[in-house]
Amino acid sequence: MHTIKILIILCVVFVVAFFITLFSGIISIAVKSPDPPLMDLVLISGMKHSVRFHARGIKPPDLKARQMITSGEELYQGLCAICHGGQDALPSALGQGLNPPAPPLNNEPAKWTAAQVFWIMKNGIKMTGMPSFGISHDSSDLWDITAYVMNVPSGTAHKSLDRSTSDDSSDRAMVLADKGIGPIKTITLGTIDQKLSTTGSKIFNRSCTSCHLLDAPITGPALRSEALSHSPEFIMNMLVNTVEMVGKDPFVNKTMARFGNLKMPATKLDGAKARAVLEFLRTAAAMSPVQSSPRRLAP
Numbered sequence: 001m002h003t004i005k006i007l008i009i010l011c012v013v014f015v016v017a018f019f020i021t022l023f024s025g026i027i028s029i030a031v032k033s034p035d036p037p038l039m040d041l042v043l044i045s046g047m048k049h050s051v052r053f054h055a056r057g058i059k060p061p062d063l064k065a066r067q068m069i070t071s072g073e074e075l076y077q078g079l080c081a082i083c084h085g086g087q088d089a090l091p092s093a094l095g096q097g098l099n100p101p102a103p104p105l106n107n108e109p110a111k112w113t114a115a116q117v118f119w120i121m122k123n124g125i126k127m128t129g130m131p132s133f134g135i136s137h138d139s140s141d142l143w144d145i146t147a148y149v150m151n152v153p154s155g156t157a158h159k160s161l162d163r164s165t166s167d168d169s170s171d172r173a174m175v176l177a178d179k180g181i182g183p184i185k186t187i188t189l190g191t192i193d194q195k196l197s198t199t200g201s202k203i204f205n206r207s208c209t210s211c212h213l214l215d216a217p218i219t220g221p222a223l224r225s226e227a228l229s230h231s232p233e234f235i236m237n238m239l240v241n242t243v244e245m246v247g248k249d250p251f252v253n254k255t256m257a258r259f260g261n262l263k264m265p266a267t268k269l270d271g272a273k274a275r276a277v278l279e280f281l282r283t284a285a286a287m288s289p290v291q292s293s294p295r296r297l298a299p
Helices: 002-024 037-054 066-079 114-123 139-151 170-176 194-207 223-229 234-241 240-246 250-258 271-286
Strands: none
Touching: 002 250, 037 066, 037 114, 066 139, 114 139, 114 250, 194 271, 234 271, 240 250
16 A cells, blocks of 8 residues: 555656646757657657558559659659758758758668658658658659659669759750740840849848758759759749749749649849849859859850
8 A cells, every 4th residue: 555655646746747847948849959869769769660550551563663763853852852862962951950850862762661661751750840742742753752762772763853964965955045934035144243143142042042042952943953954034034024934834834843833923023133133043053063064154
């Protein structure tokens, strides 16, 4: 009887201490604060066992088809690279700030089966930053991404499909010749105007970075490679005539499809501000590490 009383008292003390600690706010919820090792062990171990249990009945299709891998890479760049990085790219600042950190692309296939990768993408993982793409994408898209992820170590997943590094010179020429839809018909470029570029940088940081970074996709494509890939007229029309470009331009629609068909809102930039952003992108393109790309925006 005495032992039971002691156990009851200890349980009450534990519950009271738990709620005092919980509501005191003493426990840091900051992402920068590392979790205790024991908590990490329990949560990560529990997550792995849960994924394995729930994915056990999933039967993957043939994941070696080239078309699936190609489609999967495009989808991966739009949906996943921001947090997980790529074969030759680090995660974005957003991805680097996650806790727990998003695992790098090349590390995952050895840890998970294809069925488990598919289940994670379809359902997400609570309290990790990993969303459920099953809400916005059908299973065929998710299997394409799975095919790309599972084939990265074997070399089946080929180099980036970015148009700026494509080996098809005729495709590059066609894209570079496209001036888009809108009032901008011809732009004559000289040497880069550093003052104008600085102005454009400020406008870019204020108006564009919620959806675009230079070297990593967010909800839209990375813009350094876009600057290398498109004519200056195309970029200007995208900035000053966004609604019509989004509604009618076939290449814009193809790009949007990679990002869940999220439509770029009208920038509300006038011609002068759009020209400043173009100059900033020219500067960024000139500093790009991609040496083999056609530098249409350079003088």
